[in-house]
Amino acid sequence: MSGHPTGIPGVHPKGIGRPKIDSVDYNKCPLLVIWEITRSCGLACSHCRAAAQLGRDPRELTTDEGKTLLDDIAGMGTPICILSGGDPFNRPDLEDLIAYGKRIGLRMGTIPAATENLTDERLASIKRAGCDQVAFSVDAPVAGPHDHFRGVPGAFEKTVKGIEGAHKAGIPVQINTCFAEWNLPYLEDMIAFVKEKNIVFWEVFFLIPTGRGANMKGISAKDFERVFARLEEVRKESGFHVKLTEAQQLYRFQSLADGEMKKSPAVNAGKGFAFVDFQGDAYPSGFLPVSAGNVQKRPMSEIYREASLFKDLRDPEKLQGKCGRCEYNWICGGSRARAFAMTGSPFGPDPSCSYVPKGNTVA
Numbered sequence: 001m002s003g004h005p006t007g008i009p010g011v012h013p014k015g016i017g018r019p020k021i022d023s024v025d026y027n028k029c030p031l032l033v034i035w036e037i038t039r040s041c042g043l044a045c046s047h048c049r050a051a052a053q054l055g056r057d058p059r060e061l062t063t064d065e066g067k068t069l070l071d072d073i074a075g076m077g078t079p080i081c082i083l084s085g086g087d088p089f090n091r092p093d094l095e096d097l098i099a100y101g102k103r104i105g106l107r108m109g110t111i112p113a114a115t116e117n118l119t120d121e122r123l124a125s126i127k128r129a130g131c132d133q134v135a136f137s138v139d140a141p142v143a144g145p146h147d148h149f150r151g152v153p154g155a156f157e158k159t160v161k162g163i164e165g166a167h168k169a170g171i172p173v174q175i176n177t178c179f180a181e182w183n184l185p186y187l188e189d190m191i192a193f194v195k196e197k198n199i200v201f202w203e204v205f206f207l208i209p210t211g212r213g214a215n216m217k218g219i220s221a222k223d224f225e226r227v228f229a230r231l232e233e234v235r236k237e238s239g240f241h242v243k244l245t246e247a248q249q250l251y252r253f254q255s256l257a258d259g260e261m262k263k264s265p266a267v268n269a270g271k272g273f274a275f276v277d278f279q280g281d282a283y284p285s286g287f288l289p290v291s292a293g294n295v296q297k298r299p300m301s302e303i304y305r306e307a308s309l310f311k312d313l314r315d316p317e318k319l320q321g322k323c324g325r326c327e328y329n330w331i332c333g334g335s336r337a338r339a340f341a342m343t344g345s346p347f348g349p350d351p352s353c354s355y356v357p358k359g360n361t362v363a
């Protein structure tokens, strides 16, 4: 899969998401929607959520269907839309979709895969179309392990060239890194790598064992706490934003460190976030493979606001196990995608959290 196994690209003052992010009410609309415009991709990443294929699927939403979706996303008040894949550069109408999204007021980003498509010319072309931010996946700071993980020799080199090409084109650059057991030993080297790359945003994902990543091992609950502490330091000392995805317990970690509860909830599956796949099926997250409908039959806005799966995911009272009893559940709630992957229920406890709740639920 492309750029990244989905997850949540970020929001940076200089990049995607500047206008309305503070005023987004997660009951009314997500902060961002990721639309997987194609599943076709020349890579074969070990952790690919989408199990991407080489060729394009005839069931992909057409350009016009995609514009209808973008209208609905903008209409419900969502400020950000990310066009993902697969490899979004496999669609020749990518620029048309970016330009359309910009015209109707969306911040538009994309996540190209490190293939032959990733040229300076194409990057300049998406810049002309109005692309606000472009994300590249780097899971190890050196070629060997990165290419092994991505399944294609040369992927690392192409990614580094892509980052340089995006800088040349003048597009703010984001790096996405997905940590799992195999690459956690590279944490310090990855920090050094991203610091060198003049990025605006580092999005750090934590593996959800789903799709092609189902047999991979994530990091331990203890290591999550260690990584949080280190990334808090990076956040303070760096000129770029550091955003963690599928690590909602960071909000509990920060609340404890600050001595006061955070004021707003973490983005979570169906709560500030929605994912639309290549054929229009809508999901609370790309990592939570339970669809709540198809956007060609029911608008995304209606699915987000009214489908019981989405509504229940926004309700801390529905959480089970220790996440249900936890006093931090309304700001954290645990990764609903990881709970689904590891317990079979999207409302189950998140096994990656080491916190022992005091037993009171704060709704």
Ligand code: SF4
Residues within 6 Å of the ligand: 248, 249, 252, 322, 323, 324, 326, 327, 328, 329, 332, 333, 334, 335, 349, 350, 353, 354, 355, 357
């Ligand atoms: S127990 Fe669940 S809700 Fe509480 S901090 Fe951990 S992941 Fe979050």
